[in-house]
Amino acid sequence: MKNTLKKENSIIDEAISQDYKYGFVTDIEQETIPPGLSEDVIRVISAKKGEPDWLRDWRLKSYKNWGKMKNPSWAHITYPSIDYQSISYYSAPKEKKELKSLDEVDPELLETYNKLGIPLQEQKMLAGVAVDAVFDSVSVATTFKEDLKKHGIIFCSFSEAVHNHPNLVKKYLGSVVPMTDNFFAALNSAVFSDGSFVYIPKGVRCPMELSTYFRINAANTGQFERTLIVADEGSYVSYLEGCTAPMRDENQLHAAVVELIAHKDAEIKYSTVQNWYPGDKDGKGGIYNFVTKRGTCLEDNSKISWTQVETGSAITWKYPSVILKGDNSKGEFYSVALTNNHQQADTGTKMIHLGSNTSSTIISKGISAGKSQNTYRGQVKIMKNAENARNYSQCDSILIGSECGAHTFPYIDVRNPTAKMEHEASTSNIGEEQLFYCNQRGLSTENAVSLIVNGFCKEVFKELPMEFAVEAQKLMEVSLEGSVG
Amino acid sequence: MNYLQRQFHALLDHCLDERKEIRSLRKTAFDRFNQLGFPTKKWEEWQFTDFSEIRKNEYRLAWGKDLPKIPDKIPGLIPDTYSIIIINGHYQPQLTKLPTGVSVKSHEDFSQIDGDEYSLNGNQNPFLALNTALMNSEISLIVEPDSIIEKPIQIIHLTTALSDQFMNHPRLVFQIGRNSQATLVEHYIGETKIPYFVNPVTQVSIDENASLNYIRILEEDIFGCHTATTNYILKNDARLNTTSFSSGAKLFRHDIKLDFAGDGGEAVFNGLCLTEDQQHHDQHVIVDHQQNFCQSRQLFKYILAEKSSGVFNGKVVVRKNTKQTDADQSNRNLLLSPSALMNANPQLEILSDDVKCSHGSSTGELDDDAIFYLQTRGIDSETAKSLLIHGFANEIIEKVKPISIQDYIHNQFTDWLS
Structure with a gap:
């Protein structure tokens, strides 16, 4: 009796799911599905990507959780509420219109490329010009x-x-950032479009910097990117994300999730340069960037290091974190966040110390200019069993102009007396004397400011891979343009 | 109907002859409190403190009959000071000694009820609203302009010989006139084995070019809960130097706010918190730089023993278009036991570029190397530890002036340590 019932049930189930399948066949043919978010939309996304059932169910479960959550309001940012039903959650990778030569590219964009010192061939590639055989x-x-x-x-x-x-994906997906983690992570888990996956086997030192730049189908990963990096025992990897060249994108909302897992003795270095469109001088347009980035030092002696240079986006909401679970594990966070005009950045890190002898370092440099608001928000938590944990945090801010704001909100939570935890922060403007000294030596005020700002950020830039570091300095100059005088 | 509502109605019935303005202020404030409710873990500014003790315990308001026989020797009285004594919420004018240039008003003499001192101003602090609704003892202390008060004035709030669980909502208003100088000591002492609740609100205003040295000593009994709100307003070139020393109370929460309402003000905050057993001390400080050329310094230290916990939340706000602000904030915490817990949250909110602001926070245990060094010099480890803790606390204690108060605090600290 029981068996027949089961059988019947499974037949019914099958029929129902099949029904859905057929019901959406016509939709699947389309390039972009209509705006809106519902369970059906998620089924469509999953079907389009030909995903296995477990992943579809995982997405659906995330969607259910997301429905119960509220848009977070604690960050020091203001923006009009987002209508999640007006967004289209899937658009198939479209062929970009190829331009014949650089002459057809927006001259403003080219000028920026030149200032950044991007080689001509690369410029063509970035601007979507057909690249010839040389490169x-x-x-x-x-x-x-x-x-x-x-x-x-x-x-x-x-x-x-x-x-x-x-099997690898199933094992690690959501193990660091669970689908219930926060509003945007849940949304991402339900509708993520694509992203990168990296697995470094035992004892392998990755011979080159991995970068999305060199991944063939990196184009159009869309607004809900998902990255998963696993470093197995004794391995090392350095991963670069983003690009110094300004990115234009028609999607206003970006909600990415990045998960890093470091096993015993493994090390992951993750560097980001983010330069999405920040909106115009009056604060119109621009990308909303809500990112959840987190790594776990799962086993002993592992290390995770985040380095970020954030200059773009109208809104940045981003807290790359490290969970220091293994004994003797290390977490690092190096950040430069620059805001100009009407940009708003609320960024920082979380270091959760669980294992013994864990240590973490936080160096954050904020620069706010124009009418922008720049916030450092960080948490250092030293749990009961984290014997001899060590933390050093330093958050410095520079203000350029009288209408911008710089804020520091560190949360420090110590539950073990053997912990040594230090936090320092300072905020100031660029000294008149410093500027005068540079002027006296023949530097224009604009050059002087960029010299001082670059010196201020040096501690972070030196953590960046070489090719990034050089570009990041130039990026500072370009982003600060118009903020002086 | 909870106990607070019952007490509130009892109070209204009791003070039928109160002025209409006061009654309506009480009602508005009580409505505000009911609307806000007790803080929960979800409130950002209150998340680390559990107020269920106050919510569940049924305290009643103190009445006239609660006045016990006045002790021959008032505890905590510091020699060579003027004094104002309040016992179980009742002002004792016969024990008051005051110099010329200082006047005190009390009880139903809510003289400035329309002034800023009593307005709720959209304040979201439920304990301020609760105090305004239930205030049952009031002291206004006014220092006349151009008067230099040499000796400190000590205000003792003594809670003693209780028959049942009660609460007090003292309201204190201090006004320091132009060009005056004074030292005030606000001192809370408890001697009882019955749970009680004290919820004072202190409003301090310092006029142009006046200077106030203000010391707050908290020695409530371990059965007492103490939630305090202190607001300071500094006019042009006013100077404030505060020291808070707190070792008592099972639960202590202090909300401190300072507004620079004029140019050129200076404020110094020094704080030392000592906790043991299951005590919980929570201090929130907001320094609001609204005007030009102001300077603020904060140094808050915690020494946490046994299963106690501490919270420090300090915020420096620098408003738009202010010039030459100089603000510094520092928080140092010493954990003496594996079960002690510290939450620190120093914040900077800066909206002007002509500033010099910094903050620092550190938490840790005693330095092993330092203990070892002392041991190599023939000092046993217990003495070495106490020497180091002493050194840590002395940075605050030795700044206290005059010396009579410094000695008192020093003695209390030594008692605590041993």
């Missing part, structure tokens, strides 16, 4: 891929990973 990014990428394969490193898009390495 074939595809072939470069292919050579890289082969090299990685030799070492057993998996570096592919998230969708590929779901198909080719489902």
Whole structure:
């Protein structure tokens, strides 16, 4: 009796799910599904990507959780409330219109490229101009891929990973940022479009900096990106995200999730340069960037290091964190956040000390100019069992102009007396004397400001991989333009 | 109907002859309190403190009959001071000694009821609203302009010989006139084994070019809960130097707010919190730089023993278009036991570029190397530890003036340590 009932049930279930499938066949043919978010939309996204059932169910569960959550309001940012039903949650990768030569590109954009010192060939690629044979990014990428394969490193898009390495994805997905973590992480878990997946096998030191830049199908990963990096025992990887070149995107809301997992003796270094469109001088437009980034030092002697340079986006809401679970593990956070005009940034980090002898370092540099608001918000939590934990935090801010704001909100929570925890912060403007001294030596005020700001950020820039560091300095100059005088 | 509502109605019935303005202020304030409710863990500014003790215990308001036989020797009385004595919420004019240039008004003499001292001004602090609704003892202390008061004035709030659980909502208003100088000591002492609740609100205004040295000593009994609100307003070139020393109370919460209402003000906050057993001390400080050329300094230290916990939340706000602000905030915490817990949250909110602001916070245990060093010099480890704790606390204590008060605090600290 029981068996027949079960059978019947399964038949019914099958019928229902099939019904859905057929019901949406016509929709699937479309490039973009209509705006709105519902369970059906998630089924469509999942079906379009040909995902296994477990992932579809995971998305649906996230969606249910998201429905119960509220948009967080504690951050020091203001923006009109977002209508989540007016967003289209899936658009198939479209072929970009190829331009024939650089002459067709927006001259303003080219000027910025020149200031950043981006090589001509790269400029063409970034602007979407057909690239000739001399610099074939595809072939470069292919050579890289082969090299990685030799070492057993998996570096592919998230969708590929779901198909080719489902066990790895299933094991680690949501293990650091659970779907219930926060409003935006839940939304991402329900509707994430694509992203990167990296797995470094035991004892392998990744021979090159991994960058989305060289991943063939990196284009159009969309607004809900998901990155998962796993470093197995004794491995090392350095991952670069973003690009100094200004990115234009029609999607206003970005809600990405990044998860890092470091096993025993492993080290992950994650560097970001974010320069999304910040909106115009009057604060119109611009990207809302709500990102959840977190890493776990799962086992002993592991290390995770975040380095970020944030100059873009109208709103940045981002707290790359490290959970220091393994004994002797290390967490680092180096950040430069620059805001100008009407930009708002609320960024910082969380260091959760669980294991013994864990240590963390936080260096945060905020620069606010124009009418912008720049906030450092960080938490250091030293739990009961974290013997001899060590934390050093330093948050400095520079204010340029009288209409901007710089705020510091550190939360310090110590539950173990053997902890040594230090926090320092300072806020000031650029000294008249400093400017005068530079002027006296023949530097214009604008150059002097950029010199001083770059000196201020040096501690963070030196953590960046070399090619990024050089560009980041130039990026500072470009982003500060018009803020002096 | 909870106990607060019952007490509120009893109070209204009791003071039928109160002025209409006061009655309506009480009603508005009580409505505000009911609307806000007791703070919960979800309130950002209150999340680390549990107020269920106050919510659940049924305290009643103190009445005239609660006045016990006045002790021959008032505890905590510091020699060589003027004094104002309040016992179980009742002002004792016969024990008051005051110099010329200082006057005191009390009880139903709510002289400035329309002034800022009593307005709720959209304040979201439920304990301020509760105090305004239930205020049952009032002291206004006014220092006349151009008077220099040499000796400190000590205001003792003594809670003693209780018959049942009661609460007090003292309201204190201090006004320091132009060009005057004074030292005030606000001192809370409890000697009872019955739970009680004290919820004072202190409003301090310092006029142009006046200077106030203000010391707050909290030695409530371990059965007492103490929630305090202190607001300071500093006019042009006013100077404030405060020291808070707190070792008592099971639960202590203090909301301090300072407004620079004129140019060139200076404020110094020094604080020392000593906790043991299951005590919980929570201090929130907001320094609001609204005007130009103001300077503020904060140094708050906590020494936490046994299962006690501490919270420090300090915020410096610098408003738009202010010039030459100089603000510094420092918080140092010493954990003496594995079960002690500290939450620190120093904040800067800066909206002007002509500033020099900094803050620092550190938490840790005694330095092993320092203990070892002392041991190599032939000092046993217990003495070495106490020497180091002493050194840590002395940074605050030795700044207290005059010396009579410094000695008192020093003695209390030594008692606590041993």
